[in-house]
Amino acid sequence: MRAVAPLRQSRIAGLGEHRPAGRLTNDDLAARGLDTTDEWIRTRTGIVSRHVAASDETVVSMGIDAAAKALAASGLTGADVDLVILATCTMRNAIPGGAARVATGIGARGAGAFDVNAACGGFCYALSVASDAVRTGNAQRVVVVGSEKLTDWLDWSDRGTCILFGDGAAAAVVTTADEPGIGPVAWGSDGEAYASVGVPEGDWAVRMDGPAVFRWATTQLAPVARRACELAGVDLADIRAFVPHQANARIIDALVRALRLPEHVAVARDIATTGNTSAASVPLALSALAGSGAVEPGGLTLLLAFGAGLTYAGQVVRIP
Ligand code: UT7
Numbered sequence: 001m002r003a004v005a006p007l008r009q010s011r012i013a014g015l016g017e018h019r020p021a022g023r024l025t026n027d028d029l030a031a032r033g034l035d036t037t038d039e040w041i042r043t044r045t046g047i048v049s050r051h052v053a054a055s056d057e058t059v060v061s062m063g064i065d066a067a068a069k070a071l072a073a074s075g076l077t078g079a080d081v082d083l084v085i086l087a088t089c090t091m092r093n094a095i096p097g098g099a100a101r102v103a104t105g106i107g108a109r110g111a112g113a114f115d116v117n118a119a120c121g122g123f124c125y126a127l128s129v130a131s132d133a134v135r136t137g138n139a140q141r142v143v144v145v146g147s148e149k150l151t152d153w154l155d156w157s158d159r160g161t162c163i164l165f166g167d168g169a170a171a172a173v174v175t176t177a178d179e180p181g182i183g184p185v186a187w188g189s190d191g192e193a194y195a196s197v198g199v200p201e202g203d204w205a206v207r208m209d210g211p212a213v214f215r216w217a218t219t220q221l222a223p224v225a226r227r228a229c230e231l232a233g234v235d236l237a238d239i240r241a242f243v244p245h246q247a248n249a250r251i252i253d254a255l256v257r258a259l260r261l262p263e264h265v266a267v268a269r270d271i272a273t274t275g276n277t278s279a280a281s282v283p284l285a286l287s288a289l290a291g292s293g294a295v296e297p298g299g300l301t302l303l304l305a306f307g308a309g310l311t312y313a314g315q316v317v318r319i320p
Helices: 026-031 038-045 059-074 099-105 119-136 191-196 210-220 222-232 249-258 278-292
Strands: 009-018 023-025 049-051 083-087 112-116 142-149 167-177 186-189 241-244 300-307 311-318
Touching: 009 059, 009 119, 009 278, 009 311, 023 026, 026 038, 038 249, 049 167, 059 083, 059 099, 059 142, 059 167, 083 099, 083 119, 099 112, 099 142, 112 119, 119 142, 119 167, 119 186, 119 278, 119 300, 119 311, 142 278, 167 278, 186 222, 191 210, 210 222, 210 249, 222 249, 222 300, 222 311, 241 249, 241 278, 278 300
Parallel strands: 083 112, 083 142, 241 300
Antiparallel strands: 009 167, 023 049, 142 167, 186 311, 300 311
16 A cells, blocks of 8 residues: 655635625614614624525535635636535535535536534634645645525524524635645534534524533633644744634634734634624634735634534634
8 A cells, every 4th residue: 555645735725705695783683573782782792793695595505606716716716626625514404415516516526525514613624624635645626615504593583692693605725835824723622511502402493501602712712722823833923813713702802812912913803794604704704804904915824713512623824
């Protein structure tokens, strides 16, 4: 048997995103009769509005659009792609997964394709697997997609959950590189706390013990971010941008404080107009940050995703 090829380096070559045109404001939620206010949602979560997919916008169709844009940004076409990984937890049906249809939709005929379900942690898991596939030579060019239609899984009368989530998709193209562009992953899980967020057996909508998840996120995840930096051999002082999962602006603030990030670090705050889009959250926030020009191409960026499972994962990447 032939040995694994010598390791290569990997990088993110381009990003793409799909934000549904449909938009739901906090006032819209209150106007529907939900016992809440714009003021409560803004101050407790930082969310002002979220995107809502139309009935013909699906996890797969949004993923295809985001992936096609990421390929265009990378100067590639579907024919160049040999692996597609779809991070999602909101497919309407569990069988089959959606990745093969995304591959077909972008013209990546015959590409390897599989889904990753690590809920809101999913994109960072999928990115790590994509990076390893490129580094070992198992793939040359990988499309990693985070796509979610959470609004299919929300109880619009449950004010503890429905105010938080939104729909959307974003994608990254991972290719070989001369210099390291995707650092090692710091990942982990806590299955004992699985019941704190998710769709309970026999139920149909996401339920959550919000305060428990909030406490976990604000007390347990800063060490994961530090570990991702250590693994990448990067000092926190050298980080140009921080892209945490967009679950709650107060969680983002707490992480920034716990990590003592200097003022010059650009912090992704896509949550205000996007809400929590689970596996799409980190790539959407990364895409928005890269597009804003707040970080130079090549800037070291710390990703940190976490959520149901519980699962978490983070790594340092260079902005394409
Ligand atoms: O990606 C998955 C991971 N999920 C998360 O990271 C979510 C983490 N958790 C959170 O973001 C917060 O816990 C929430 C935003 C969900 C809730 O905020 P909170 O500050 O933890 O509020 P709470 O659940 O402790 O509730 C405080 C009060 C309660 O009223 P009483 O019992 O004090 O009278 C709630 O009933 O606020 C009430 N409340 C609301 N009021 C107006 C809860 N939701 C709402 C609402 N509008 N939407």
